[in-house]
Amino acid sequence: MKKILFIAIVFCLSIVSFYIIKNVKTNGIKIGKTIYVEKNAAYLESRFRWILNRLKDPETGKIPEGIRRKELEFAKTLPNDSEKGLKSSGTWVNRGPFNVGGRTRAMALDVENENTILAGGVSGGMWRSTNSGQTWAKVTGDEQLHSVTCITQDTRAGKTNNWYYGTGEIYGNSAGESFTAFYFGDGIYKSSDNGMSWSPIEATLSNTPQIGTDFDLTWNIAINNAVDTADIIYAALKGKITRSTDGGETWTQVLGGGAVQSYFTDVKITSDGVVYAALSDEGDKKGIWRSANGIDWTNIMPSSFCSTYDRIVIGLNPSNENELYFFAVTPSCGQASYTFSNEYEYASLWKYTYETGDGAGTNGTWVNLTSNLPNNLESNFDNLNCQGSYNMVVSVQPGNNDVVILGGTNLYRSTDGFTSQNNTKQIGGYKPGTNFPDFKIYENHHPDQHVLAFLPSNSNVLFSATDGGVFKTSDCLAENVVWESLNQGYLTTQVYALSIDENNENDVIIAGFQDNGNFYVNSSDPTSSWVMPLNGDGSFSAISSDGGTYYMSIQNGKIFKMTLDNGGLPTAFARIDPIGGESYQFINPFVIDPNNDNVMYVSAGSKIWRNDSLTYIPLAGNYDSISTGWFKMGVVGNYNSTEISALAVSKNPANKLFYGTIARKVFRVDSANTGDPIHTRINDSIIFPNSNVSCIAVDPRDADKIMITYSNYNTYSLFYTENGGKWWNKVGGNLEYNIYGTGNGPSCRWASIIPVGDSTIYYVATSTGLYYTYHIQADSTEWTNVSSIGNVVTEMIKFRESDGLVVVGTHGGGIYSTKLSDNAINNQVSDNQYVNLFPNPANGVINLEFNATETPEKVLILDINGKVIKSILHISKIQKIDLMNIPQGVYFCISQFKTHKEINKFVILK
Template sequence: MKYPLALLLLSCTFYISAHFGSLNQPELEYIETPGYENDFFERAKLEFEKTMDPALGEVPIDIREKERAFVATLPTRQSLAMWSTQTADTLLHLPTTWENTGIEKTGGRTRSLAMDVGNENILLAGAVGGGVWRTTNSGTSWVKTTANSELHSVSSIAQDKRMGKRDVWYYGTGEYYSPAGYPTYNWDIGEGMYKSVNGGKSWVKLSATSVQRTDTARSPFHFIHNIATDPTRNDSDIVYAACVGAIMRSNDGGASWKVALGSLNTKTSVWSDVTVASNGAIYATLSTGNYMGIYRSVNGVTWTNITPSGITAIQRARVAYAPSNPNTVWVYVSGNSGITVWKYKYISGNGSASGGEWSNRSSAISSKLSVFGTYCMQLTVSPDNEDKVLIGGTDSYYTTDGFSTSSNVTHVGGYSEAYKQTGQWDPVDPNAFLFNGHHPDEHGAVFLPSNPKVVYSCNDGGVFRTDDITQGVNTQWQSINSNYVVAQFYSVGIDPVGNHDNILIAGAQDNNASAGMAGSGKPLQWILGGDGMICDVAADASAFYPSSQNANVYRVQLDANFDVTNYTCVRPNGISPTFTNPLRLDPTNDSILYLLDGYRGIWVNSNLYGIPMVKGKNSIATNWEMIPLQSLWSNTQLTAFDVSRSSKRRIYIATRGGKIARIDYPIITAENPRSIKAMTQINVPSTAYALCVTVDPFDEDNVFVVFSNYGVKSIFNSTNGGETWKSVSGNLEEKPDGSGYGPSVRCFEILHYKGQTLYIAGTSSGVFTTNKIDGDNTIWTFEPSIGNVNINMIRARSTDGFVAIASHGLGVFSGYAIPYEPSNTSVNDNTVSTNVLLHPLYPNPCYNNAQVHFTLAKESSVRLSVFDELGKRVLELPQQAYSSGEHTVPLDVHALPVGNYILQCENGRTRLTKKMSIVR
């Protein structure tokens, strides 16, 4: 990939100038690494195109908070049924519990990691799309503590380290700059800071950090790069947040904030960092802008610029103090002269001039480091020695003498030594370019205080541990990502004709394509390196088709353990691909593969089985034909397609701007000549991005097209083969014209099962379903069991109701849709059931306590839950086995606010409900 760098930088510079003032940032240089992380800008460009509001020319900067607030007003399936005569289970619906599957030895992109100062077994990790996770056993197992309804974009975590305050934690949101974004792309924008007072087990949003838009001004809390607390002050709860433009300071535990350093006006620094040493001294960095520099303060109010003369420009700078000597500080800079590393020693006074001593330690390390501009920069000092430092970019390096000599700087993580030296790698063995169980792109690290040889590391692969960081190139790492499922999947594929086989293939950002079986207790296993992209599976799982960036498609055969037994590249010669290039096997003949081609047309391979399995890595021409579409339109980007199950093999292709092509008989025969036709254009803005096309598997004339941009109507339907179109977005739009804060719709699927139909939409805020398409009156209901996470692809199977959902931050969800059958039916406000009878609640209305009465015909398990009016489960009693007969269970509702609720009694697949009220 070679994206035109000058054009993109011009776009970035224009946007930053408009929103932050002129930064006078030097031009960035990005080094490309073959095969793994070399599509930095392509990914950013694509995500911007998919989500920007055409009316604004940008992604709305306050979209995440406003979107979540809007989605909270939408009904769930349960809430819609509870307040109507129709029950939640009388129509085909998704399951309420899911198998959640991740990747072998991999978690996912993790920006932050912190250890509890009072208990070394407790760590908190923050994933950029997967929320905060907590372990109490040093990573053997993890629990997600970010609620499903909360924003899952986590950038920073910090603990209040004072005695008596150690249950207080903070996490910041928003990832400013990453392989998932660039300055004109605000998808990973945050919505402020969250606080926990119970050791990170649950979180509450700090209202003072809400990110309300004011004209075009950006709140500093849109992106919180780092958080630090003051361990020395007991008169105040002081918290610092390193934000875009400034270091923010709170004197009251986050209840209110002031600018401590920097500016929120013009010439704003986009990167910042902050740390508070154990002696109370505060050190901060600000990137290029009016306040660029390295600063020191003793009170967080007045600051001294202590920047050495050798630092003239800062793209990003990390700062860390030495726990063994808090007067020693390390600074790691990405600037216009490349990467530099500095050691600072405080001597006296305010620390400037002769009051501080700077030493440039760059010569031993800078040539080894690659940081993708500013993306991956990690700096941590060992607790036992100020000159033992772990530093990371794409790779990790460890020094024992403060970078004084290059011989004492050793490569300890990231890419493998062999890969760094040769650039060669086996496409189906991603481990070949990983360093001894580690993973590239370093973001954070923690030394174990009781044994500083032990290090925990977080990076784009998740969380890892080594028991001896001093072993240099022989350092061995252990993945501690068991059930830490935060992978960012672009796609998922399932066996199209399977029957309860649960086989999955999925492609993940930065983490390869993987395959496996959901529900087996095992994660997916890597089968193709690079950025895992669109994938598919042949009937009966006879072959797998993973792809990496830019349409690098392989045909792979796996054994029963999902180990690769043979493979070959099937990418066509001459393709002009996009980054996440759409592909699809023919749904009725898996020897046929379709592959979209940029601005030109679609490739069709008429016989994949005719391509020899020779472990080839190069593009081929065998059995490929490109069907050009330039005769329909010129200079039009083709973005999505789908194929019908009919004998015509009808293909619908959608473009940016809503143009539609229809191809019948793409494989020409004497009886069936090919037909190519431009259909009616959908009425959307010219830059609207068609991200998904879905053809009804039972009706080739019934087709849906999804547009993912904010500010645009999202879902359109044609029932006559593309002759006419109507919007079916319904209540997913805040306003009738598609403007407002409705979610970005990313994918769409149709499930026909046992004579019933379910329409499933994946969005930037989770999954929505409906059983009835009714134009703009369509009512979509939210599926809270998956939560507020970006959904990139959904696949469903009519043979058994199997559904697989690829999330961009919480792995793959899979389960079996539940059809309406008499044995499945619950009764609204209870009349009768074959095994359980739910009696009236007493008292009702209730104050703080009530009693639930039910009768069982036979011994079985019962789970009791309370839902609010939005269908959110707000109280749950653990499932428990009861004997046959009558039972009375106390229900404590003192923690619930006054209002109307639904009590649900769940017995097997039967769910009975009663309305209840709380008054005080």
């Protein structure tokens, strides 16, 4: 239970490290710059609630267990543009950020070729480099799960092409234990071609008879390289250690489990096959364990070890494998360290030396090194900070028993094995000595340490995986360690929000990233370097109509107005959110009136603030809220009393403000730019449990045409009106698992209605990728996936009418863009509808009318679980299919043409 409570409170401390200044360098030029720092930990609750409100099942208040796997399986049944031989007009290009890495928990060097590196983003997939990180190629397939949390290689002769990686981040993701949508894993993946392609191991997938959902959350994987006659693998899962002797085809629990299970686990194996494991204190099998055969275990934890311990990570000395270091978070026990979050955190470090026998008691020697952990240093940022077990690593340099490198938010090097504090130096993470109010990080490095790897041919060369990607130093023993970023083309950043210049045809994009600030680029070159004008958890942004003023925000509603130089760095700024604003969402919406640069609307809890003097606010360099131009719109008419989650302003006609809440309601405010007008609810006809309105998309040509998205699982996601909300149609179509919206359909985050000439294209950003349609046909609307983006979570869409630019932000794969073409759209509209299925719903029979020049080779009817119910050959131009003996439910009709397939969803009602 206590670990679940940690998720709501302690975990989010892992993100505090990002509310500091970064120094990102490109070609030796500093491109990051401090303009705001937050140290108030009150945002933690806000982040927790924001994620939960967006994704929870409204009926249960929880995110459905295993929903990531289920929604990806469902997504496989949906059409994509490559299958249809179509493109959603234009070519999608990944725009980066090319020079910014995302959160990385998995990294390893190839023992056969040390120039080959494999690294995995928490939600960005597996990446491979063959030139020591100078360039990268993604080796996770577009339709595969993009979660990677640990990796290992089989180093036995003749077996080195075999790699394994685990999925599912248990502690520290945007979801945590209670919110499993973003990074909940699904099994262990294996590569047999040296990491160039990957497939899931069948026995580790969810809902198989062997292991249930155990492998959805994997801490670590280790291989026994001492045995040639069997492929022995160990996996440290939430609650247990499991073992396979056949390369993962079958598994046996060998430690842990039981009625009460440990939350944190770790496993390491020596070169002669001795296994060490650590399990946190709430489990029945808690402690530090040793096994000579991986089956029979002995608890070797010393009696003087702290009685309360959370995560324990193991560091094996490669030069003397009888020596191991155990680095632990030990609440209220061990070394106290006062951190930048103004709280004490406790940790312990022990060195163990195996002597003889089972290694327990006098058969092993323990040395308590806890008092030598870094604390009471120049700055609270310098002190050891594991952030509630989020970031922890300990490693011994090969060939040098005295050099131990240990990581929390920072990276520390001890040259006497932490036998004293005298020979310890901070070599990464935050800049040594940094402090409020102007934080810095270590040059070309990043806080929050997860993995270390030494170059086999020269152990002074050290690779580091952090929440900012992958880094390398050529001399980890130098007096002043110098790092090199290896993030060029390692496209794993996690977008929350983005903006473009919607009025001027240029290449400017601003994107707010999880834990990585707001970044700017003004180039169409995908390899261009992005710069960071504003740090924090990047949030909503906007650009003035003349392109000269920029508005950027970070977590909890803090908004800045600024000007930028030609390189994207601030020349002047002011914080402008209103004095008195409160109860902001973690990623809080604001919007600028598209017809009037002076007017901004900002939500604050259940209230809306309006500023009608934006251009007159001076860039005074202030870090505090202001009153200039702000007016809190009052409680008038059918007003809202729940938190506001989405905002939109009409373009034609002007001055209509729309807003949605976390409790399904949508309101319109006419003449919103002046006075204190009435708020009118416009979606009374939509009645279902309280769901989060994640986006309100207004047609820029006609404000009566509106699409709204609900982001929760197990609720209907998409509604559309053409009369200002008098009547709403369900338009989720094939994106919904069933006609009620329950089941395994994706979470819909954003929608856009984009005019292209005389036509319209509709886009929806979802948790299984980006989808589009040219035809809104109520609940028969067919949405098609953009295959070049794949199934990665997409968060936001922005477009520019004048040149057809569309930009999409993903949570794990960076940013994509395309240019829409009027001719291409018209071609798609005329050719897209190959199959017309009617009636729908059906009762006993359906008719298929084929509009293409050819008829399909075969038609399959599948049930909701993908089972083939009926197969029809020799298809006529109008094909009648008898379904009298098929029960009521949701079904898929797949028409297989020579070059593509069409998928129609239909319902049988009896």
